[in-house]
Amino acid sequence: MSTPLDTPRATPRRMPVPRDPRRRWRTGSLAAAVVVVVVLHVLAFEGTEFRPARLIEGWEGMARFLAEAFPPDLSWEVLGPSLEATVVTLWIGLLGTTLSVPFAILLAVLGARTTSPHPLVYQAARSVLSFFRAVPDIVFALIFVTAVGLGPFAGVLALICHNTGVMGKLWAESMEEIDQGPQEALRTAGANRTQQVAHATLPMVVPQFVGLLLYRFDVNVRSSLVLGLVGAGGIGLLINQSIKSFQFDEMLTHIIVVLVLIVVVDQVSALVRRRLAA
Amino acid sequence: MSSLTMAAPILQTTALSVRGLTKRYGGRTVLSGVDFDVRYGELVAFLGANGSGKSTTLKCVMGLAEPDDGGITLDGAALGPLRGGQLQAARRQAAMIFQKIHLVPRRSALDNVCAGALNRIPTSRSLIPALFPREIREEAMACLDRVGLADRALDKVSQLSGGQQQRVAVARALCQRATIVLADEPVSALDPHAAERVMALLHDLAHSENLAVAAVLHQPDLARRHADRAIGLLGGRMVFDTPTRDLTGAQLDELYQPDRMDLT
Numbered sequence: 322m323s324t325p326l327d328t329p330r331a332t333p334r335r336m337p338v339p340r341d342p343r344r345r346w347r348t349g350s351l352a353a354a355v356v357v358v359v360v361l362h363v364l365a366f367e368g369t370e371f372r373p374a375r376l377i378e379g380w381e382g383m384a385r386f387l388a389e390a391f392p393p394d395l396s397w398e399v400l401g402p403s404l405e406a407t408v409v410t411l412w413i414g415l416l417g418t419t420l421s422v423p424f425a426i427l428l429a430v431l432g433a434r435t436t437s438p439h440p441l442v443y444q445a446a447r448s449v450l451s452f453f454r455a456v457p458d459i460v461f462a463l464i465f466v467t468a469v470g471l472g473p474f475a476g477v478l479a480l481i482c483h484n485t486g487v488m489g490k491l492w493a494e495s496m497e498e499i500d501q502g503p504q505e506a507l508r509t510a511g512a513n514r515t516q517q518v519a520h521a522t523l524p525m526v527v528p529q530f531v532g533l534l535l536y537r538f539d540v541n542v543r544s545s546l547v548l549g550l551v552g553a554g555g556i557g558l559l560i561n562q563s564i565k566s567f568q569f570d571e572m573l574t575h576i577i578v579v580l581v582l583i584v585v586v587d588q589v590s591a592l593v594r595r596r597l598a599a
Numbered sequence: 600m601s602s603l604t605m606a607a608p609i610l611q612t613t614a615l616s617v618r619g620l621t622k623r624y625g626g627r628t629v630l631s632g633v634d635f636d637v638r639y640g641e642l643v644a645f646l647g648a649n650g651s652g653k654s655t656t657l658k659c660v661m662g663l664a665e666p667d668d669g670g671i672t673l674d675g676a677a678l679g680p681l682r683g684g685q686l687q688a689a690r691r692q693a694a695m696i697f698q699k700i701h702l703v704p705r706r707s708a709l710d711n712v713c714a715g716a717l718n719r720i721p722t723s724r725s726l727i728p729a730l731f732p733r734e735i736r737e738e739a740m741a742c743l744d745r746v747g748l749a750d751r752a753l754d755k756v757s758q759l760s761g762g763q764q765q766r767v768a769v770a771r772a773l774c775q776r777a778t779i780v781l782a783d784e785p786v787s788a789l790d791p792h793a794a795e796r797v798m799a800l801l802h803d804l805a806h807s808e809n810l811a812v813a814a815v816l817h818q819p820d821l822a823r824r825h826a827d828r829a830i831g832l833l834g835g836r837m838v839f840d841t842p843t844r845d846l847t848g849a850q851l852d853e854l855y856q857p858d859r860m861d862l863t
């Protein structure tokens with residue numbers, strides 16, 4: 322014998338949902354945000370003289386340019402120097418990344434709230450990092466060119482400066498984010514601040530550090546290209562020269578070589594990062 | 600040297616003495632007038648509901664929280680008047696073990712244990728584990744052996760089970776040469792078997808190495824089996840301090856009664 326309670330209910334139970342007092346407020350603020358974004362875009366279109374029609378009118382100029390660029394000049398007189406300069410670009414990116422590591426670590430440790438010895442030191446380190454980050458590497462390159470002359474060395478120095486600022490900030494943030502437990506444990510064991518950083522904080526953030534380092538290497542190789550445009554050596558310099566002398570087919574060769582370099586660097590750093598994550 | 604002569608816990612001297620400990624957080628009193636002693640050669644369990652002030656008590660002893668009132672004496676040294684280096688030297692007698700273990704997972708068990716000795720190694724020789732002096736590494740090895748993990752010394756901590764990790768943390772406390780070990784819920788994250796093993800280890804360290812051990816526990820059952828004494832905290836006040844064999848169900852009921860004031 323079965324009683325009605327033994328079988329599931331035929332109709333599911335329902336219950337009124339309470340009125341959410343924040344809902345109207347949320348709808349209002351969303352509408353306001355949309356309006357603000359739209360207004361900002363209108364202003365930006367004006368400010369940048371954004372006229373798609375002009376692009377269509379001027380398509381002939383671009384077509385002429387491309388026609389001259391194709392086919393790329395793949396003769397050895399062009400390709401040889403192009404490869405050489407590309408390798409220099411790679412070296413600039415490499416040294417600009419690795420040589421900034423000690424400065425970035427030092428400033429990150431001083432500029433992370435969890436490891437900084439004093440609030441004043443923290444503020445000072447953060448200010449230095451902000452300064453190096455705020456000044457674009459191309460500006461550093463122009464400055465160093467006046468000191469050490471045209472060439473890749475100026476590019477390396479420029480990247481060291483800018484990259485110290487970016488990497489130091491990212492590292493400081495990853496040190497602030499990790500679990501503070503191991504550091505606290507060593508503090509209670511009587512380890513001094515340097516020892517706490519060396520044996521708890523830094524070993525805890527190695528994966529994040531290496532990931533960010535590879536990412537910055539990737540970015541810096543691309544930046545060193547642009548630095549070449551202002552005379553800091555590498556393939557950027559050749560691209561600049563071939564544009565100025567209207568050798569567009571040479572320019573295309575350089576660009577293809579650069580493309581290969583960037584794809585290779587990107588793939589290698591992605592591969593290493595995957596390995597580290599596993 | 601003193602550990603040899605004191606190996607048998609016949610004469611129990613006071614290792615940690617807390618008097619009138621009071622702690623307020625933003626006007627709210629979370630500890631008021633806590634008094635207790637932990638002697639060498641005994642394991643004392645701290646019992647109490649969530650928020651009763653167990654962790655805060657240990658933190659005040661370790662200097663992780665600043666007491667508002669009261670006195671703490673570690674191994675005969677009153678901490679009150681001490682400052683700077685002297686205070687640190689006195690605190691070094693005590694080691695802390697955490698529920699969340701707080702080892703560095705990417706490093707080997709041995710390197711983590713060596714880190715307990717950092718206060719004895721000059722900074723220049725302690726920047727990377729490879730620079731640790733040999734006698735420290737050998738001492739750390741012996742500490743790992745003491746907790747039964749000598750064979751896992753070179754394994755990364757992340758490859759060890761929770762119970763093994765907690766024993767590595769105990770080894771680190773030993774390598775610190777601490778005579779007083781404070782453990783905040785050392786077995787709350789462990790399965791019953793691993794919890795049993797860690798508690799047996801702490802009991803053994805108290806009784807055969809003559810250490811003073813205080814452990815916060817959430818299982819009165821473990822306290823009954825492994826601890827010599829139990830201290831009950833309720834809303835920041837001590838409500839009992841009795842040998843575990845005299846612990847009654849009524850005392851425990853009082854600690855964990857559901858209608859206590861700070862129920863939130």
Ligand SMILES: Nc1ncnc2c1ncn2[C@@H]1O[C@H](COP(=O)(O)OP(=O)(O)OP(=O)(O)O)[C@@H](O)[C@H]1O
Nearest residue numbers: 624625629647648649650651652653654655656861
């Ligand atoms: N840093 C802090 N700031 C403010 N209040 C705190 C802080 N630490 C602890 N408290 C409060 O002090 C009281 C005691 O906390 P404590 O962590 O000592 O409890 P406990 O006995 O260890 O509890 P549990 O069993 O949950 O670990 C709690 O009410 C808690 O909210």
Ligand SMILES: [Mg+2]
Nearest residue numbers: 653654655783
């Ligand atoms: Mg607690």
